[in-house]
Amino acid sequence: MKILVCISNVPDTTTKVKLTDDNKQIDNAGVQWIINPWDELALTRAIELKEDSSNTIDEVCVVNVGLNQSDATLRKALAIGADKAIRIDAEPLDAYFVAGQIAAYVKENPFDIVLSGIESSDYNGSSVGGMLSEFMDCPAISSMTKLDVENENIIIHRAIPGGKQILELKPPFIGIVQKGITNEPRIPAMRGIMMARKKPLEVVAAVELDSLSHIVEFELPKAKASCQMIAADQLEELVHLLKSEAKVL
Amino acid sequence: MSVIAFAKNWEGKFKKSTYELVSYAKDLASRLNTQTLILSIGEVDESELNKLAQYGADKIISVDDSRLNILSSRIYAEVISQVVNKEGASYVILSDNNSGKAISPRLSVKLKAGLAAAVLDVPKSLDPFIIKKRVFSGKAFAYVQIDSEKKILTLSKNSFGIVENPAVLNIERFTPELADDIFKIKVNSVEKADDKMILADADIVVSAGRGMKAAENWQPVEDLSSVLGAATACSRPVSDDGWRGHEEHVGQTGKVIAPNLYFAIGISGAIQHVAGINRSKCIVAINTDPEAPIFSIADYGVVGDAMTVLPKLTEIIRSGE
Ligand SMILES: Cc1cc2nc3c(=O)[nH]c(=O)nc-3n(C[C@H](O)[C@H](O)[C@H](O)COP(=O)(O)OP(=O)(O)OC[C@H]3O[C@@H](n4cnc5c(N)ncnc54)[C@H](O)[C@@H]3O)c2cc1C
Ligand SMILES: Nc1ncnc2c1ncn2[C@@H]1O[C@H](COP(=O)(O)O)[C@@H](O)[C@H]1O
Numbered sequence: 001m002k003i004l005v006c007i008s009n010v011p012d013t014t015t016k017v018k019l020t021d022d023n024k025q026i027d028n029a030g031v032q033w034i035i036n037p038w039d040e041l042a043l044t045r046a047i048e049l050k051e052d053s054s055n056t057i058d059e060v061c062v063v064n065v066g067l068n069q070s071d072a073t074l075r076k077a078l079a080i081g082a083d084k085a086i087r088i089d090a091e092p093l094d095a096y097f098v099a100g101q102i103a104a105y106v107k108e109n110p111f112d113i114v115l116s117g118i119e120s121s122d123y124n125g126s127s128v129g130g131m132l133s134e135f136m137d138c139p140a141i142s143s144m145t146k147l148d149v150e151n152e153n154i155i156i157h158r159a160i161p162g163g164k165q166i167l168e169l170k171p172p173f174i175g176i177v178q179k180g181i182t183n184e185p186r187i188p189a190m191r192g193i194m195m196a197r198k199k200p201l202e203v204v205a206a207v208e209l210d211s212l213s214h215i216v217e218f219e220l221p222k223a224k225a226s227c228q229m230i231a232a233d234q235l236e237e238l239v240h241l242l243k244s245e246a247k248v249l
Numbered sequence: 250m251s252v253i254a255f256a257k258n259w260e261g262k263f264k265k266s267t268y269e270l271v272s273y274a275k276d277l278a279s280r281l282n283t284q285t286l287i288l289s290i291g292e293v294d295e296s297e298l299n300k301l302a303q304y305g306a307d308k309i310i311s312v313d314d315s316r317l318n319i320l321s322s323r324i325y326a327e328v329i330s331q332v333v334n335k336e337g338a339s340y341v342i343l344s345d346n347n348s349g350k351a352i353s354p355r356l357s358v359k360l361k362a363g364l365a366a367a368v369l370d371v372p373k374s375l376d377p378f379i380i381k382k383r384v385f386s387g388k389a390f391a392y393v394q395i396d397s398e399k400k401i402l403t404l405s406k407n408s409f410g411i412v413e414n415p416a417v418l419n420i421e422r423f424t425p426e427l428a429d430d431i432f433k434i435k436v437n438s439v440e441k442a443d444d445k446m447i448l449a450d451a452d453i454v455v456s457a458g459r460g461m462k463a464a465e466n467w468q469p470v471e472d473l474s475s476v477l478g479a480a481t482a483c484s485r486p487v488s489d490d491g492w493r494g495h496e497e498h499v500g501q502t503g504k505v506i507a508p509n510l511y512f513a514i515g516i517s518g519a520i521q522h523v524a525g526i527n528r529s530k531c532i533v534a535i536n537t538d539p540e541a542p543i544f545s546i547a548d549y550g551v552v553g554d555a556m557t558v559l560p561k562l563t564e565i566i567r568s569g570e
Contacts, residue, residue: 011385013386013501013520013521013524014520014521015385016388017385017388017389019389026385026389037501037502038502094363095354095357095364096357096358096363096364099354099358118350121385121386121501122384122385123384123391124366124367124382124383124384124385124386125364125366126350126354126366126367127353127354127357127364127366128354129354130322130350130351130352130353130354130355131354131355131357131358133323133354133355134326134354134355134357134358134359135358139323140322140323140351140355142322142347142350142351143347143351145495159347159495159496160347160439161259161346161347161447161449161450162441162447163439163440163441164439164440165436165438165439165440166436166437166438166439166440167435167436167437168435168437169435176351179495179498179502179503180495183489184489211396212357212361212362212363212364212395212396212397213363213364213365213393213394213395213396213397214393214394214396215391215392215393215394216379216392216393216394217391217392218384218389218390218391218392219381219389219390219391219392220388220389220390221387221388221389221390221527224545224546224548225548227534227544227545227546227547227548227549227550228548228549228550229544229549229550229551229552230549230550230551231551232551232552232553232554232557232558235551235558235561235562235565236565238533238549238551238562239562239565239566239569241549242510242531242533242549246510246530246531246548246549248452248453248509248510248530248531249453249477249510249566
């Protein structure tokens with residue numbers, strides 16, 4: 001079986017967001033780009049499954065819709081252990097556009113399991129995985145916290161409010177990955193980095209597709225008023241303020 | 250032209266977030282001079298549906314089919330799209346919770362309707378339709394313009410509020426056409442945690458971090474949480490080390506929550522942690538280190554050892570009840 005992991009190329013999570021002077025764009029000067037944290041977990045799990053010889057996963061590919069600034073991130077995914085990277089060469093206009101592009105690729109190049117993250121840490125859409133499943137007309141498992149493959153059966157845990165569901169299904173399907181799917185994201189080792197140079201990074205042309213939305217402007221949050229400090233021996237005062245000033249108790 | 254909101258039920262009951270959703274839908278419909286339609290899927294009593302009318306539902310469309318008591322994003326998106334097409338609605342609104350997040354992207358593709366996820370406010374402009382949402386996990390906001398004719402929004406919790414607006418109860422039953430083979434994922438079992446407060450629903454959240462030092466030290470956190478009727482949460486290293494379950498992890502890579510009151514106890518306030526809690530209405534930080542970054546985003550701060558502060562605080566609240 002083949003697994004495809006969707007990779008969103010995002011600013012490092014410690015990045016301080018800056019805007020251009022007209023507030024129309026994010027100022028990306030000096031930004032470090034990383035694999036979106038959930039995608040990194042999804043990729044790690046996919047590689048773990050491939051390494052475990054008791055199942056039938058034999059190939060793990062990664063895909064990104066983006067311009068060539070994503071290449072370094074895709075190389076990192078190869079260094080972590082993906083066999084092949086695909087970059088669909090287009091500006092990721094909105095989630096609909098991204099999902100439509102990936103769906104078009106998967107129609108031509110079928111995969112048994114497609115994994116996406118629960119959201120990208122930049123535009124917080126939580127949409128691409130679900131949209132992909134609709135484009136591909138197959139089931140999507142949201143909030144997936146465990147993924148095991150037993151022969152042709154897939155066993156999945158999914159977080160639901162106040163508990164979890166245990167599901168069984170057959171491919172193809174889309175798994176939308178939540179934390180828990182694996183313990184730690186894998187980091188590239190020296191050997192992996194060397195090997196990654198020889199692995200294929202295929203650039204494919206985008207298909208004709210309209211986006212449905214676009215961002216017109218950004219805004220930064222207002223600075224928070226300063227914190228009111230209460231002495232550790234005056235906790236009655238804290239409770240009083242929470243009741244009468246903040247009105248949250 | 251009308252506005253349709255999808256009112257999800259939990260075992261036949263609605264939650265406060267549903268009332269907020271209906272209030273928001275009513276507000277949007279008034280701005281657009283159109284009707285507010287509310288769609289309920291699965292078995293729900295009339296008395297429960299009546300509650301939705303209190304927030305301004307002109308018509309409640311009920312798809313009362315027991316096969317639909319279990320949520321499937323695929324089937325629900327199909328049912329909602331049939332209703333949208335039948336009513337000729339232009340706006341679909343869902344709550345930004347697990348089910349809204351799962352259904353809305355499918356619906357977007359089905360209806361070719363642009364989706365703005367986790368919106369925070371009423372639209373900035375109606376034509377073109379521009380609306381505010383959080384991006385970069387709350388480090389910035391974006392104004393998104395939806396260009397398609399039909400539009401889908403998911404509403405962030407606690408971003409609009411609940412507004413009463415009583416309307417006459419008007420229920421219409423609808424029977425969707427569903428192919429049998431759509432019901433095909435096999436659910437082997439469902440495990441429910443005990444009846445603890447669900448983090449996403451909680452008005453008060455008591456959250457603790459590595460400053461608690463060890464899993465055995467959580468009793469004071471549990472005690473404060475229980476006296477407040479709150480949910481418990483934790484920082485990422487705490488769940489990574491297995492001191493607490495993953496379902497409690499909040500932050501950039503965990504749950505994003507927006508309670509009225511958030512206690513950050515022994516949590517340093519790393520940017521990735523703050524990303525999950527910065528929409529809390531009020532933040533109280535308790536930390537031994539007066540320089541901890543958490544104080545720069547907190548409303549109230551106490552410098553002190555959690556192991557002594559928490560029992561005292563719990564006692565004061567308990568005796569004040
Ligand atoms: C990609 C990425 C994603 C991440 N996502 C998340 C996320 O989603 N959520 C998250 O939480 N973190 C996340 N992190 C980790 C984050 O960077 C921090 O490491 C983490 O939040 C720190 O947890 P903490 O505050 O519990 O621990 P620490 O940073 O160790 O802080 C402990 C605090 O406790 C205080 N303390 C010590 N003793 C006491 C005492 N007796 N009483 C009171 N206070 C005391 C200390 O002064 C300190 O401020 C992420 C990191 C990365 C790289
Ligand atoms: N440009 C992209 N290319 C490939 N995958 C993406 C892209 N953007 C988002 N994704 C995938 O979709 C998930 C959810 O992203 P989003 O809908 O943008 O929040 C991410 O975790 C990725 O797995």
